[in-house]
Amino acid sequence: MSGRTLSDKVIDAHTVDEHDTNLFRRVTVDAVLGHDATTALLIDDFERRGVSIWDRSRVLLANDHFSPPATAERADISNRFLAFAREQDIPNLMLDRGICHQLLVEHRLCQAGGLIVGADSHTVMAGGIGACATGMGATDILFTLATGTTWLRRPETIAVRLHGELPAQSAGRDVVLALLAVLGESGAQYRSLEFHDESTTRLGQDDRFAIANMAVEIGAKFGVFVPDEVTEDYYLQRDGEFLGTPVRPDADAVYERVIDLDLSGLDARVAKPWSPANVVPLRELEPVRITSAFLGSCASGRLSDIAAVAEELADRKVHPEVRFVVIPASVAVFQQALRAGYVETLTEAGAIVNHSSCGACGGIDKGVLGAQDVCVSSSNRNFRGRMGHWQSRTYLASPRTVARAAIRGVLAPDLYGTREDS
Known part of the structure; x- marks a missing residue:
């Protein structure tokens, strides 16, 4: 028998019936994630069918899209969702605490070696700490809530080996944008992207979250990092112990493809409208005048991202023609940024720091774009x-690149000259 990949092992460990075909498996799940906008879609069916939740302790629900609601319609959706969560006595209801994907990785429900499904495509982000996590539609989530199981087709695996040392000006966002340039939007469709961090100094955990989060932009079912000392340190800091199972692939695991990515020469990358895969090196981009900058979403908005932006904005000012919106990914991150003094630095520079939620990422609120707006964003799409508006344009970049563009008022190839020139 050939060696197994990380996702092979996780699926095998969760298989209900060992006699299932090798292609399709019915599997148990360790946790279910839901938010207001999508969970609301399944409530009527849930109640009409008279089902009950198989294990309330394994469900995490968060109101992150409409937090707080910006319209009466969204307030009604939010209230319906919250009423459902309370009626079902969900112990892990995270009320106005941030983006569900960030809240998941901050919670003990998320463990290495776990299998997690969520009613949102970016559930895949939990792969940043060694879990196999994926998004599903409302009907599939309803089935899982009722049974604690789901069906999965065993994905082929693409191994991504990271070598060299990432330059100080670059971040996980630049890594995943470089990978998008290689594979495109469908290059990993229904595959597992298995990340092997063999870099000289190892990527930080926030960088890994950014990469795992955007694995779904390449079409991946899972985007999972092989656990190592960085993973273990994260769990020790979060839980005081490592409770999960650090699943690692066999030495002779069979991969559909192996991609070697040298980080040493990886400079800033930018995704031009209107695709996360429309990637070019920043140094090759024609200068673009911007009206808006955004740091936030489940793809960023973590402490190291905010720290990098605060470093860029220290004793500087946001360009007078640019609105720079910053949204920490969770209230816990927001509090850490407050204690570190980052929020004061950002607001003194002219940035707008908003309540932890999805915000402008999905054109929901807190910085929606108009027809003439051009935005540089650290979000994922x-x-x-x-x-916002159909005619608006958004460029994706790392938090540091977003900050430098906000200061200059232009996304330009020379942003990474000296700090005084940028």
Whole structure:
């Protein structure tokens, strides 16, 4: 028998019936994630069918899209969702605490070696700490809530080996944008992207979250890092112990493809409208005048991202023609940024720091774009109309690149000259 990949092992460990075909498996799940906008879609069916939740302790629900609601319609959706969560006595209801994907990785429900499903495509982000996590539609989530199981087709695996040392000016966002340039939007469709961090100094955990989060932009079912000392340190800091099972692939695991990515020469990358895969090196981009900058979403908005932006904005000012919106990914991150003094630095520079939620990422609130707006964003998608008006344009970049563009008022190839020149 050939060696197994990480996702092979996780699926095998959760298989209900060992006699299932090798292609499709019915599997148990360790946790279910849901938020207001999508969970609301399944409530009527849930109640009409008279089902009950198989294990309330394994469900995490968060109101992150409409937090707080910006319209009466969204307030009604939010209230319906919250009423459902309370009626079902969900112990892990995270009320106005941030983005569900960040809240998941901050919670003990998320463990290495776990299998997690969520009613949102970016559930895949939990792979940043060694879990196999994936998004599903409302009907599939309803089935899982009722049974604690789901069906999975065993994905082929693409191994991504990270070598060299990432330059100080670059971040996980630049890594995943470089990978998007290689594979495109469908290059990993229904595959597991298995990340092997063999870099000289190892990527930080926030960088890994950014990469795992955007694995779904390449079409991946899972985007999972092989656990190592960085993973173990994260769990020790979060839980005081490592409770999970650090699943690692066999030495002779069979991969559909192996991609070696040398980080040493990886400079800033930018995704141009209207695709996360429309990637070019910043140094090759024609200068673009911007009206808006955004740091936030489940793809960023973590402490190291905010720290990098605060470093860039220290004793500087946001360009007078740019609105720079910053949204920490969770209230816990917000509090850490407050204690570190980052929020004061940002606001003194002219940035707007908002309550932890999805915000402008999905064109929901707190910085929605108008027809003439041009935005540089650290979010994960730049499709037409994603952040607001159909005619607006969004460029994706790392938090540091976003900050430098906000200061200059232009996304330009020379942003990474000396600090005084940028």
